[in-house]
Amino acid sequence: MKTNRRKRSPHHGGFTLIEVLVVLFILVVIAGLGVTAIFGRLDMANRRATFTYVKSLETAVKGYELDMGRPPTTEQGLAALQNVPADAPNPGRWAGPYIESTAASKDPWGNDYRYVSPGREGRSFDIWSVGKDGIDGTEDDIGSWMGSLD
Numbered sequence: 001m002k003t004n005r006r007k008r009s010p011h012h013g014g015f016t017l018i019e020v021l022v023v024l025f026i027l028v029v030i031a032g033l034g035v036t037a038i039f040g041r042l043d044m045a046n047r048r049a050t051f052t053y054v055k056s057l058e059t060a061v062k063g064y065e066l067d068m069g070r071p072p073t074t075e076q077g078l079a080a081l082q083n084v085p086a087d088a089p090n091p092g093r094w095a096g097p098y099i100e101s102t103a104a105s106k107d108p109w110g111n112d113y114r115y116v117s118p119g120r121e122g123r124s125f126d127i128w129s130v131g132k133d134g135i136d137g138t139e140d141d142i143g144s145w146m147g148s149l150d
Helices: 017-068 077-081
Strands: 114-116 126-129
Touching: 017 077, 017 126
Parallel strands: none
Antiparallel strands: 114 126
C-alpha cells in the first residue's frame, strides 16, 4: 500500500517572526488611533455636560434670586438652592428646592463647582468649574458667563 505524502519544505507553513511583529505593530497603531479618538470625544462630552450643568445651576440661582430678592451669598453657596438658609432675609419667600439634589455637586473631573456672589465684571453671581486641570483661572474653566463652549 502506497501512501501519498507530500514533502513539506521547511520554508512553507506558518509565519516568520518578522511577519508576526509587523502585524502586531499595525494592530497597535490602529488601536492607538482609536483610543485617541475615543478620549478626545470623552473630554468634549465632559466639557459639554459641565457646561449644561453650570447653566442649570445658573437658572436655579436666578429662580432663587427672583423669590428672595438677591442671589445666595458666597457663604450660603449653592446649598441655598436645596435648603432654606438659616440666615435668609425672608425665609417665607423661599420657594425651593431649586435643584433636585446635590448629587451632581462635582464636575466630571471630581472638582467642586465654584460659586461667588457678587460675580466678576458686574454680574450678580458666577458659577464655574475649574475644568480638567483643576486650576482656577485657566483657559479650560467653564463658567456661567460663557455663551457657549466655542
